[in-house]
Amino acid sequence: MTKRPYIRLLRSLGCHISIFNIGFYTTSFNRVFYRIGTTNARLWKIWFTIGILVAFGTAVTACITLLILPIKYIYELQRRIPSNIDLSINTNGGARSLIESSNNQNNANENDRDKLLIQPIIPGINVPLEQIPHFFLALLLCTVFHEFGHAVAASAEQIRVNGCGYFLFLVYPGAYVDLHQEQLQMISAVRQLRIYCAGVFHNMVLVVIALIFLLFNPIFLRYFYTEAATVYRVSKDSPIRDLLPVHSIIQSIDVCTVNTSKDWYQCLRTINDRHPQQSSGYCLTQTEIQRHSSHIELNQTSHYDCCQNLSQKNYCFLYHSKQYPDQNGACIEARVVIKHPSCFLNSDCQSYNSDSSCLHPFSSDNITRLIRITHNNGLPILFVGSIHEIYRTVSIQSYKPNYRYFPTMLIHDIPLFFQYLGAFSFALAFFNAVPCYALDGQYILSSFVEYLSPSLFKRRRASLLFGLIFGTCLLIINVSLAFTRYFL
Numbered sequence: 001m002t003k004r005p006y007i008r009l010l011r012s013l014g015c016h017i018s019i020f021n022i023g024f025y026t027t028s029f030n031r032v033f034y035r036i037g038t039t040n041a042r043l044w045k046i047w048f049t050i051g052i053l054v055a056f057g058t059a060v061t062a063c064i065t066l067l068i069l070p071i072k073y074i075y076e077l078q079r080r081i082p083s084n085i086d087l088s089i090n091t092n093g094g095a096r097s098l099i100e101s102s103n104n105q106n107n108a109n110e111n112d113r114d115k116l117l118i119q120p121i122i123p124g125i126n127v128p129l130e131q132i133p134h135f136f137l138a139l140l141l142c143t144v145f146h147e148f149g150h151a152v153a154a155s156a157e158q159i160r161v162n163g164c165g166y167f168l169f170l171v172y173p174g175a176y177v178d179l180h181q182e183q184l185q186m187i188s189a190v191r192q193l194r195i196y197c198a199g200v201f202h203n204m205v206l207v208v209i210a211l212i213f214l215l216f217n218p219i220f221l222r223y224f225y226t227e228a229a230t231v232y233r234v235s236k237d238s239p240i241r242d243l244l245p246v247h248s249i250i251q252s253i254d255v256c257t258v259n260t261s262k263d264w265y266q267c268l269r270t271i272n273d274r275h276p277q278q279s280s281g282y283c284l285t286q287t288e289i290q291r292h293s294s295h296i297e298l299n300q301t302s303h304y305d306c307c308q309n310l311s312q313k314n315y316c317f318l319y320h321s322k323q324y325p326d327q328n329g330a331c332i333e334a335r336v337v338i339k340h341p342s343c344f345l346n347s348d349c350q351s352y353n354s355d356s357s358c359l360h361p362f363s364s365d366n367i368t369r370l371i372r373i374t375h376n377n378g379l380p381i382l383f384v385g386s387i388h389e390i391y392r393t394v395s396i397q398s399y400k401p402n403y404r405y406f407p408t409m410l411i412h413d414i415p416l417f418f419q420y421l422g423a424f425s426f427a428l429a430f431f432n433a434v435p436c437y438a439l440d441g442q443y444i445l446s447s448f449v450e451y452l453s454p455s456l457f458k459r460r461r462a463s464l465l466f467g468l469i470f471g472t473c474l475l476i477i478n479v480s481l482a483f484t485r486y487f488l
Contacts, residue, residue: 023167025178029151030161037155044156048194051149051201055444058200059433066434066474069118073481118482123171130233130395131416136173138420142206142428143175149202151177153195159183189451196443203429210422217415224406225399229258231375232412238393240373240381247408248377250396255280255342260398265391271371272387276363277318282340283349283356286321292337293330300329303364307331315370315384317359320346329362334382338372435471442468 016023037044123132144166151161160180167174184192229250234241250258256267271279289296294314297306306316306329315334318327337359343349349356361370371390373381383390397411432440445467449460 021167021169023165025163025165027163029164033148033151033161033164034155037152037157041156044152045194048149048153048156048198048201051153051197052190052193054204055197055200055429055433056448058204058429059435059441059444062430062433063435063471063474065430066478070477070481118478120483120486130235131420134413134417134420138417139424140173141421142203142424143173145202145206145425146199146428146432147175147177149198150179150195153198154179154184157187157191157195159187159195189447192447193444193451196440196447199440200429200433200444203425203432206425207422207429210418210425213418214415214422217410217418221399221411224403225401225411227260227398228400229260229264229396229398230400230408230411231394232397232408233395235393239385239389240383240394243378243381244373244375244394245377247400248375249400251374251376253373254371261396262398264396268387268391271369272391276366276369277360278344279360279369280342280344281317281319281358281360282337283343283352284319284337284340284359285353285356286323287355288340289319289330289332289357289359292332295331297329297331298324299326304329305362305364316362318362319357319359321357322355330359332359334370338380338382431475434475435467436475437468437472441471445471 016025119126121127121135123135127135147164151164154161154177160183162178162180164177165175167176179195184195231244231246231248231250234244234246238244250264252258253264253267254271256263256270258264258267284292295306295308297304300306300318307314308331313333313335314331315337317330317332317337319330320327341349341352343358346356346358349358363369367386368384369387371383371387373383373390375381395412397408399411401408401411433444435441435445446464449464449467453460453463
C-alpha cells in the first residue's frame with residue numbers, strides 16, 4: 001500500500017533512485033535551450049565550430065599525455081629497482097647510510113611520480129571537510145555548463161532536446177541531456193561534431209575564465225587589501241580556539257617572523273623539523289634561573305622531565321652553564337621565560353649578560369613543542385603539543401581588507417572555488433576528449449571518421465573500433481595507475 005504512492009511521488013518529481021545513485025529528470029528547460037540556441041543561430045554555429053578545433057586540440061593533447069604517463073612511470077620504476085638490489089647485497093655496517101640515502105631517493109622519486117600521475121579526488125580524504133562546499137559547487141557548475149553546451153548546440157542545429165537530468169552517484173554529481181537520436185543521426189558529420197564537441201569546448205572556456213580570475217585576483221587584492229598573515233578559520237577542535245580570535249593578525253612564531261600565510265606554514269615546518277634542543281630558546285642569567293625555578297635537576301638526562309607535572313604553568317627547560325657545563329634542567333613558569341630575549345646558543349646571550357645561558361624547552365618524545373605565537377589581539381599564546389595540531393586546525397590567509405565592507409571571501413573562498421572550477425573543468429574536458437566508450441570522445445571520433453570517409457563503411461567501422469579500444473585501454477591504464485599509486 002505504501003509503495004505505489006511513493007513511486008507516484010518519485011515519478012511526479014522526475015526522481016529515480018537505485019543503488020548508490022539518485023537522479024532527477026525534467027523537461028522544464030527545453031524551451032529555454034531552444035530559445036537560446038535559435039537566437040543568433042549563425043553566431044552559435046561559428047562559436048561551436050571553434051569548439052570543434054578546441055576539442056580536437058584537447059583530444060590530441062590528452063592522448064599524448066595518457067601515453068607518456070605510463071611510460072614515465074615504468075622508466076622511474078626501473079631506475080628505482082637496481083639501486084635497491086645493489087644495496088641489499090651489502091650487509092656490513094656501512095650499508096645503513098647507503099640504504100637510508102636510497103630510501104630518501106625513493107621517496108623523492110615517489111613524490112615526482114605522484115605529480116605526473118592522475119590523482120583521485122575523494123571528499124573527506126584528500127579534500128578537507130571545510131572545502132567540500134567549494135568542491136561540490138565547482139563540480140556542479142562544471143557538469144551543468146558542459147551539458148548546457150550540448151543542449152544549446154543541438155538547438156542551434158535544430159535537434160530536439162527531449163529533456164535533461166542531474167544525478168548523484170556515491171558522492172559525485174553529474175548531469176546529462178537527452179537528445180532526439182533519430183534527428184541527430186540524420187544531420188551531417190560536421191553538424192554532429194558541433195554538438196558532440198560543445199561540452200569539451202565549454203569546459204575549456206571555464207578553464208580560461210578560472211585562469212583569468214586567478215591571474216588578476218592578486219592584482220585586485222593589492223589595491224583593496226593589505227598583506228598580513230590573517231587568521232581565516234580556527235577549527236572547533238583546535239587547542240587554541242578560545243585564545244586566537246578569527247581575523248587576528250599573526251606576527252611571529254617563536255623567533256620566526258610571519259607576514260604571509262606562506263611564512264606561517266614555513267615557520268611551522270621549520271620548527272617541526274628541528275630537534276627540540278636545536279629550537280629557539282631564551283636567555284636567562286644564573287640568578288634568574290635560581291630565582292624563578294621551582295626545581296633544578298643537574299646532569300639531567302634527555303628522557304627525564306624536571307618538572308614531573310608539578311604545575312601546568314611550569315615547563316622544563318634545558319641549559320648549560322659555566323658552573324655546570326653538563327646538561328641541566330630547570331622547572332620554570334613558561335610565561336616568565338618567554339619574556340626574555342630569544343637565542344639558539346649560549347653565545348647569543350652574551351650581549352644580554354655574560355653570565356647568561358640559553359634555555360631550550362624540553363621534549364621527551366621529540367614531538368611535543370612549546371611554541372609562542374604572537375598576534376595583535378591579545379597576549380602571546382603558549383602552546384604545548386604537536387605542531388601538526390596547529391597546522392591542521394588553524395587556517396591563515398595572506399591579506400586583510402582595508403575597508404570593513406570588503407568581504408574576506410575574496411581572499412580565500414572565491415579563489416579556492418575558481419581553483420576547483422579550473423581543475424574540474426580541465427579534467428572533464430581532458431577525459432571526455434579521449435576516444436573512450438561511454439564518453440563524448442566516442443561520438444566525436446565516430447563523427448570525425450564519418451566526415452573523413454562517408455562512403456567507406458567497412459574502413460570507417462574498423463578505424464572507429466581501433467580508436468575506441470586504444471583510447472579506452474589508455475584511460476583504464478592511467479586511472480588504474482593513479483588509484484594504485486594513491487592507495488598502495
